């Protein structure tokens with residue numbers, strides 16, 4: 448196996464985040480000599496965090512310029528570290544920071560890049576990358592002869608490396624500071640993202656447009672729907688997803704679920720989160736929605752319609768029932 452560079456940037460506290468530790472596991476599993484490259488305002492704490500990972504060298508581009516995500520400085524740092532390492536394979540976590548900077552770095556190095564890799568294995572002494580195409584409908588296994596080969600690894604595909612900390616020796620890498628007109632003045636995070644999107648949750652709870660439709664009594668019950676859903680989310684510590692129909696209605700200002708935004712949308716034009724279990728409620732289970740469930744292992748759905756999409760091999764269990772009634776009972780059991 449060729450030499451592998453694991454390229455990581457530090458997080459706000461100076462350490463390495465979970466995506467970087469997952470990419471480290473992937474790099475170690477691949478075999479071959481491992482070099483770690485770090486980028487950040489301070490890198491010693493991150494180097495110490497992974498002192499026991501077995502890296503032959505730890506290189507670091509350190510400085511105030513790398514305190515904030517910015518294409519010009521991130522690309523300059525990553526390029527310098529890649530050149531110093533001289534590795535044929537570069538593995539990096541697909542954080543928003545690296546996803547933006549590394550394709551350009553691969554081009555500068557005359558190399559190749561693959562994004563959204565979900566699997567990595569060694570075959571005949573070379574890496575084989577697995578990734579999905581066409582919104583997780585087709586899976587491909589890729590090999591390449593072009594080098595350096597930069598591979599951006601999606602989160603949640605490998606266990607995060609955990610091993611002994613220590614005091615690591617770090618080789619500084621000089622970076623020619625690029626001229627940059629970009630200044631990061633602050634961070635605006637959507638409230639809904641903070642409160643309801645929990646990538647680490649064991650359960651994905653999906654709400655569909657049915658919650659806003661007229662029910663058996665001929666009336667809508669949006670306020671109760673919101674109470675039931677939020678009560679369940681808090682008790683179960685679940686992550687909240689939505690169908691396109693529901694998030695569109697919420698986005699158009701209808702009083703539906705105030706915590707629901709387009710960031711919650713699951714599906715072809717939404718997200719594809721990874722959770723061990725999923726519970727769909729009042730959602731029809733049409734294909735453009737269900738492709739977002741590719742990485743949800745155990746799927747259950749509650750729908751009044753026994754012929755809904757979930758009944759056609761898309762869910763492990765379909766409860767043909769009134770979701771209002773089921774969630775009322777469930778919340779009662781959970782004490783919500």
Ligand SMILES: Cc1cc2nc3c(=O)[nH]c(=O)nc-3n(C[C@H](O)[C@H](O)[C@H](O)COP(=O)(O)OP(=O)(O)OC[C@H]3O[C@@H](n4cnc5c(N)ncnc54)[C@H](O)[C@@H]3O)c2cc1C
Nearest residue numbers: 655656657690691692714715716717729731735736751770
């Ligand atoms: C190009 C393209 C991309 C798309 N991308 C996405 C995407 O990313 N994500 C996405 O979600 N959709 C996407 N769609 C839209 C998708 O095809 C569906 O229109 C959408 O998912 C329907 O949302 P829904 O199931 O919540 O609503 P509906 O189809 O209105 O279904 C509501 C369901 O609620 C049930 N229901 C009502 N009341 C109750 C009750 N009391 N208890 C139980 N069940 C009840 C009904 O039986 C019904 O099945 C896309 C479509 C296109 C064409």
